[in-house]
Amino acid sequence: METSLASVVDELSQLRDQLDNEVAKGKRVEAALLESERESRLIVDRIPGLVATLTPAGEVEGVNNQVLEYCGRTLEELKQWGTSDTVHPEDLPRVIEVITQSMASGDPHEIEERIRRFDGAYRWFQVRGLPLRDATGRIVRWYVLLTDIDARKRAEAQLAGEKRLLEMVASSCPLTDVLTALCTFVEVISADCHCGVYLIDWSGPRFRNGAVPSLPATFNDPIDGLPVRREIGPCGQAALLKQQVIVTDLETDPLWQESAIRPLALAHGIRSHWSTPIYARDGRVLGTFAIFHREPASPTQIQQDLIAQVTHIASIAIERASSEAALKRSEAFLGEAQHLSRVGSFAWRVAKNDITWSEQLYRIFEFDPQVPVTLDLIGTRVHPEDLTLLHDMIARARSAASDFEYEHRLLMPDGSVKHLHLIAHGTKNESGEVEYIGATQDVTQRRLAEEALDKARSELAHVTRVMSLGALTASIAHEVNQPLSGIITNASTCLRMLDADPPNVDGARETAKRTIRDGNRAADVVTRLRALFSKKELTLESLDLNQAAREVIALSSSELQRNRVVLQAELADDLPPVKGDRVQLQQVILNLLRNASDAMVAVDDRPRQLMIRTERDPGERVRLTVKDAGEGFDFRTVDKLFEAFYTTKPSGMGIGLSVSRSIIESHHGRIWAEPNDGPGATFAFAIPCAVMRTV
């Protein structure tokens, strides 16, 4: 068209040249000239474009019908273009300047400007002016052709706007900013409308105002937080049905009479409401894009194309924002988890010696996070005693991409020690380079807690032992007071016998002997108690229980003989060693033998038979049994037998079996009693065998 216009203009100018020549030739051709002008007028009017002629001074001389029709103004009005709104006010100064220059220089001009249409809309035109000169070269007239380039201009502006929006998305601008720019963009491109992006929080589901920049809070606030339902309005339906909803006139459309949006919109002078769903890539609806007009309106194809384009950009922006938020959340989550669990993570590309640390690992090592990590740097923190371990670990890690795990300590600048537990997983990439991904946990508190726990356990064991005996403080006093009482009484008696006249020397000697005996008895009690209450760690050794038993038997044999007890020992030949405290276990054996012997003191009608037996017990245990033929015990009181202070013996302290039990239990064993089928009782204990060494 431009080409054809250009040729027409050429033609025209030739024609004008001829005509002007004719005029110059004289009045006689005037009639012919008038006729010719009329014809050329007709031609100009028939040109499918806008044509104007200007005087050499630049004033409008004439325009064709198309100009009059487009502008909806008279020629007289158009002549005032320099002071009217015919040319868009933003363009006017530039247009005047260009034309003034062109008139002065006589050079053709070309300018793009917006010219007001009859309905007030401005459209872009390309305006080209060519001078018409006479034979002497003087400009006699300007011909101006105006070409409508509005579609092209719009497409360019739209493209530039879209490009700007995408740049905003790509540079991670806040979502609200992007959506606001997007709405403003549409409002500029497609004049006289208001735009809004409504996001959907599907957990409600509720609408959240993404951006509605050109409408007041009185309109926006009531919408924010509305439930996503069809009856809400076009946006609700568009979101739920996944389709565009066009309401040309909210006031008259029967479908939306009851909708929540209608009174709100009408109160703000809004008549038409178009709502288009914004889809995620997977088809979910992320929100809706709304265009409001103050007059009833339905979208043109251009507007539909624009809507399609901006909803696509909105979709990209929203999805990107949510994935960035998710990433930030997940990073924050990981960071917090590492902080809480005192676990730092690292990556080590062995060949390049490239080490990456998580924030928490820097915190554990107390290094500045800005400092690049090197093995040498790590070496400065590792406890000097563990450096060999570190070097060994590094050497092994370099040689093969295998998983490894080790524990080491750090010596911090303040002299404190940290215990670390490191686990790493080795991989090889395609080019064969070894890379480790691993985690390091600060287990200092756990170590300290374990140590504290061990200590507490040992204290507790002691306390428990002291409790079972210490609850017997009264019994201790009892046991000590008995001989003390004897001592005092005997001494008193002794004095009295010596004071008698004549002195009863034999009696005094006898009571003095008893005094000594009771004194020894008191001392024995004290010694025994001291042994019981002393906080001694178990001296664990691998020992032969048979041997321990034989020693006890040898020690007790004279006492047993005195009590006329017949001892029978059946010690197994194949007894595996046990791990235990020799002295304590012998105390238990001695206690069992004494109890058995004591139980038979009153037995006169049968042999005072005492049997001691050792044997293997199922479950890697060794059992020692002591069986007597004494009075036995009431089976109903079996539970009380091992309680502290319980005694059936006239002179018993009631602590022997309770101490025996605590000793056996500290050897992870069990002690028990059962009545015999015949007379007497059987006491036994079983303790685990020592772990067999595989040599």
Added chain:
Amino acid sequence: MAVASLVAIVDDDESVRESLPDLLREFGCEVQAFESAEAFLASNCVEQTRALLLDIAMPRMSGPELQQELTRRGHKTPIVFITANGDETIRPRMLAEGAVECLHKPFSEAALLRALNAALTVG
């Protein structure tokens, strides 16, 4: 101190049974010692006993149980309890139960004598 006053000792502790009678005899008492409450009850001394030195804690029948048994049988034998238990709440309890005295082992000769005199006076 009357020669006829029989003092009985009931205590499961042998050293008491050995030492105390000798001292009491030095005081001029006639003394019988028993290793258990049952042995005392089974003896023929119950009637004649003017004062009873009685251990509290004994296997089988305890001292207070013997006291109840004697009361049940109508004997009003004055009782001096002796105990090796250091618990200080025992003495007031025993006195409330009708004992003449309650001696904590080890006791002095003087304390023993005072208690015995009190018992024999009551008797």
